[in-house]
Amino acid sequence: MLLRCMSNYYVLLNGIRCFSSKQCIVYTTSVTDPFYNLAFEEWMFRKVDFTKTNCLFIWRSQPSVVIGRHQNPWKECRVNDTISDEINLCRRSSGGGAVYHDLGNLNFTFFNEKSEYNTKRNLKLITRGLRETWPFLDVDVNRRDDIILNKRYKISGTAARLGRRSCYHHCTLLVSTNKSNLTKYLHPNKLNLTSIATDSVRSTVRNLSDEDNTINCKNVSNAVTQVYVRQFSGAKYYEIDTKSEQLLTGVTEIAKELLQWEWVYGKTPKFTYEFDYYHEKSEQTFPITLEVKEGIVSNITVQ
Amino acid sequence: MASARLVNVVASKAFKSIQYSRLGFLSISQSNGSLKSFKPHCRRVHTTHLLSERLFTKDHEWISIENGIATFGITDYAQEKLGEVVFCELPEVGVECDKDDVVAVVESVKAASDIFAPVSGEVTSANEILSTSPGIINTSPEDEAWIAKIKMTNDSDKDGLLNESDYKKLIVSLE
Numbered sequence: 001m002l003l004r005c006m007s008n009y010y011v012l013l014n015g016i017r018c019f020s021s022k023q024c025i026v027y028t029t030s031v032t033d034p035f036y037n038l039a040f041e042e043w044m045f046r047k048v049d050f051t052k053t054n055c056l057f058i059w060r061s062q063p064s065v066v067i068g069r070h071q072n073p074w075k076e077c078r079v080n081d082t083i084s085d086e087i088n089l090c091r092r093s094s095g096g097g098a099v100y101h102d103l104g105n106l107n108f109t110f111f112n113e114k115s116e117y118n119t120k121r122n123l124k125l126i127t128r129g130l131r132e133t134w135p136f137l138d139v140d141v142n143r144r145d146d147i148i149l150n151k152r153y154k155i156s157g158t159a160a161r162l163g164r165r166s167c168y169h170h171c172t173l174l175v176s177t178n179k180s181n182l183t184k185y186l187h188p189n190k191l192n193l194t195s196i197a198t199d200s201v202r203s204t205v206r207n208l209s210d211e212d213n214t215i216n217c218k219n220v221s222n223a224v225t226q227v228y229v230r231q232f233s234g235a236k237y238y239e240i241d242t243k244s245e246q247l248l249t250g251v252t253e254i255a256k257e258l259l260q261w262e263w264v265y266g267k268t269p270k271f272t273y274e275f276d277y278y279h280e281k282s283e284q285t286f287p288i289t290l291e292v293k294e295g296i297v298s299n300i301t302v303q
Numbered sequence: 304m305a306s307a308r309l310v311n312v313v314a315s316k317a318f319k320s321i322q323y324s325r326l327g328f329l330s331i332s333q334s335n336g337s338l339k340s341f342k343p344h345c346r347r348v349h350t351t352h353l354l355s356e357r358l359f360t361k362d363h364e365w366i367s368i369e370n371g372i373a374t375f376g377i378t379d380y381a382q383e384k385l386g387e388v389v390f391c392e393l394p395e396v397g398v399e400c401d402k403d404d405v406v407a408v409v410e411s412v413k414a415a416s417d418i419f420a421p422v423s424g425e426v427t428s429a430n431e432i433l434s435t436s437p438g439i440i441n442t443s444p445e446d447e448a449w450i451a452k453i454k455m456t457n458d459s460d461k462d463g464l465l466n467e468s469d470y471k472k473l474i475v476s477l478e
Binding site: 068069070093094095096097117119145158159160161162163164167196197198269270 | 362389390392403408410411412413414415416417419434435437
């Protein structure tokens, strides 16, 4: 059944809301540098007007830990392991918890004007796309905006950024991620860290490819794109080089900001770290408290 | 509060429930994950702020100006739309900002929302209580949860701001 949409009104078309007066653009990229892909998101958020055109950006990263804007990297992962194993450690501009990216994880970024902010709509669009192509998949969206597989496994994490007129909502999707690396690098640190930084909520994870080994990032990307574009009166598709300063003036500057120590580590909300120090010569143990502000030790107390 | 509920089911994915309270106030809620819908409420006003006229921005900030210092925060309407606030990123004291610059960021329900400087000037203080108790933005948005104070460099910045009556009309027009 096809319903005619009236301008500025959403109607239901087989359960999907229709922006029939709007166009959309779907961007994909072969760039897997998370700093540049995150920079591209921020560039779009700052510079593009989404009143007539919505955008969807589908991308993947080399192995990376991506923490939320207000998180503590030392709490969320073993920072020394990520550095020594050459895993990227990124802080994104949106909120939410820590996620692990690799080439088996798909990221979707939905760009809208602020009045259209609706994370559930976007996530249900993804689950609908998955079920249309693989009807046996038991995937659903819970109240925490997680996509859950088989009523048990979390396969997606969500975060968002809201500006004056625009917003974006991005989420991960575990298609064929290396789960042992995910567990290794997203391992919560046992260090005694106290802070008000946003905490991640841990869940058991599973890949879509564990359900059917023919499921891969390419066919999932196509499945979701198909459902996404159906909402609009017209769609364009671009393969974009997110590193291109010529196309995206200012993107390099944003990527550099995201790479800086002051952003990745210095943006950490202040915290205290308590540990026991054993002094060999005197054979005594001293409880030590470090106060850390902007990623730097600002005070040490020895009891 | 006891209420009669009229449930209107539209498709299998979303529903609206219209609730009439005993006092006759209408409240509408939607369960489709969008920003929370309008619930009529009493705006919390405290006597300390009746001394200077309160002004508002279209971005849902309140401003109180005294002796060239503008104290600002977000309105009750804004905090309701945001949901539970878990973190507030405050501006740095001493920093110069222009009107409409992003001067703070509030995180709620996994979303980081920009807060904009209502006037140009120098940030003279930031409310450190929000660093440890960001939740007061939800419980006392227009009193205890002031975000920062700006020493104004341009008195005419306040000309573009809304008075309380115009701000209330704005909220009604958005719903």
